[in-house]
Amino acid sequence: MNKKIFILIVGLMSISLVGIISIQIYWIKDAIKNKQQQFDNNVKIALARTSEKIKDREYSEFIQNTQEFFENNEYRTDAEINTYLFQQIDTTNKKKFSFGGTILAENFKIPGDFVNNDSIIIKRYTGKEDIYFSQVIKSKNSDFKSYIDENHLSTFKLYSDWNKQQLEHMFRQSKRIYPIDQRISNNELNFTIREELVKMNIIQGFKYGVYEDDLATQLKSGYFNIHPNDVNYPLLADDNGNSKYKLYIKFPDEHKNLLSGMVKILGLSLLFIGIIIAAFSASLYQLVRQKKISEIKTDFINNMTHEFKTPIATINLALDAIKNPKIISDEEKVKRYVKMIREENKRMHGQVENVLRISRLEKNQIEISKDATDMHDTIEEAIEHIQLLVDDKKGKVTSHFKAISTEVLGNQFHLTNIIVNILENAIKYSENSPKIDVYTESTNKYFIFKIKDEGIGMGRNAQKYVFDKFYREHKGNIHNVKGHGLGLAYVKEIIESHQGTVYVESEKGKGSLFTVKLPLI
Structure with missing residues (x-):
């Protein structure tokens, strides 16, 4: 095989092998990255649900505790009644609409855990609405208009949006004075995190820590220090998602469990990479070996030709000399040339025997x-x-x-x-x-x-x-x-x-x- 062609083949095979292995490694790294990203997303979802669950529990308890103040007139300080009436005539459809209602505004003085035992005033708005639908009838001979009642609706409702805003504001203000570890217990936080992680099919062990403005709080699972790569989520955030608390979580065996979930795919990929490398190595070895054998055999044939050429030439010269009438009559010279022919023949026989002997040895044909x-x-x-x-x-x-x-x-x-x-x-x-x-x-x-x-x-x-x-x-x-x-x-x-x-x-x-x-x- 031409040396340039051999180098070209080896070069192309090497490039192909490196390319295949690079693609496999890229695919494996990408799969691990995607798995890691999916895991982090699932953890964030679990933390978000944990935060919302704790927030809902805390708010529900607050509403439940506050509700008794509205049901007990002892805390009502005063009340104010307001009425209103609106009318509108639809000339196209010849209808008249009347809106009327009564609004009751009640003030409740509710004690709270504030400085100097201050209280807060909560306004509760309730009211009654009356809606009238009337048909407009116009006389043929005059501009007189008469109105006939067709329907009347009356409703009584609580203006909940306003009350809710007040309660939420009261809730936020009252909780500002409490440290986070008095609002949430480690047991509750640990149980809730574990419960939400299980829902996301994450059952491995974890550690957590709550930080307030990057300072550690009492809410943590043993020794915990934050790392830039740790997954975190705001805890007890407001409606705008702002919070001074952050819940951090880490998984000591994260990489081990992450790889264990992909062990079959990684194993198969590594197996195929190994097979490709082994096949390439074997092919390259065979190519180099065959090239070497080809060179050695060429050298051997050249050597054999050279080794046989001398004794053959000597034998020919000796035979030509014997044919000479002057030599053939000289018995001593004839014997000398015959001996020379025998020795050269023996030499060639020995060379052939060496080749055959090594061949028989390799085939275990010599006992x-x-x-x-x-x-x-x-x-x-x-x-x-x-x-x-x-x-x-x-x-x-x-x-x-x-x-x-x-x-x-x-x-x-x-x-x-x-x-x-x-x-x-x-x-x-x-x-x-x-x-x-x-x-x-x-x-x-x-x-x-x-x-x-x-x-x-x-x-x-x-x-x-x-x-x-x-x-x-x-x-x-x-x-x-x-x-x-x-x-x-x-x-x-x-x-x-x-x-x-x-x-x-x-x-x-x-x-x-x-x-x-x-x-x-």
Whole structure:
């Protein structure tokens, strides 16, 4: 896949993922905000009903207590009677209307809880109204008009609006001298708030406090301090909604209960967000993995082509030489060229066998028989295999055997091969004369050996993939060091088949340290 196309696909997928997650988060925040707003509105409605309920109770008690003064003439000081009469003639319909009535104004001196035991005067207005409907009859021969009564209505009523205004004014003035805690009890306020909250389907615990001009009063539920976000409502407000008292309320577990009511929706949203992230991560991982595999396979094919090209060319040259009449008659030269062909053929066969062997290992098609194996002997045998290569480069392998227990349950052939592979890597990736140290140690459960070199080392990224099949770190020319990236993959497969572990520590320019841990018998 083209690198630009790959970056474009990853970029578009990332933007889409961020967009989807952002929308989900916005929706969740908006849902929580709406739920919070709805909750606050319901609380305000409950507080408004609480305030009205207490106000109505207080006013009803006042009216009930005041009513006896109007029913007892003892408190009436004087009375005044006024009459009135109005007339109107409708010439179109030939009707005459007469309005008449009597108004009784009574003064009541009502004692109150005022300074110096002052009293107040309340006027009560009652009256009788008479309404007459008359028909106007006009004579044909004169302008004389006569009136005939058709109907008469008489009513007696209390002028309640005026009295109500006086009583409300008296109520407001009389209550001004009382502290709020003498007008309302904590029990009443707590019970009323709870009752109104239940009507709004709010059953969680709450705390409240009443403040007068931002100063705390005795009406509160335990320790209470106001916060700018606390819901509040005027208490005992007048007809214009003005009041010096404010009822504040807060819910200690508000957010917990708010989220608990949305737990299913939030859970599903978070689940879907998790699925989207997991699907995106898996897709991105597969894309990167496939791209990496594609690059590794391309490198492998190039390496294999390069590795096979040399022995094939050598075999062709040897065959051409044998065909030469001068060479074919020389038995020694023919044997030398035949040996060269056999060695090159063996070399190609070994490379093919490496590929097939790692494939069979991954598919568990190779049965590895295990016996008691002395690891010190196995390591020494592996060192002997690569000693000529080390000597050719004027290098040195130093052993530091400190392990007390050395027997493991393993296959000596494969264990020897993995040690040889690690040692060969140490030789191949040493720019100067290779200096290799082999350390061994043992614990109660494990035999541990370490192979340290002073080669070119590798970066952190290479350390992550060094045990992957076909992986090889290179700079520019992939053929600067021969190999197919199968040796360390084979090492890992064999170690894991022996229930062991292998890992590498390395730093560029300072060499590498391979550590293998195998369980003891």
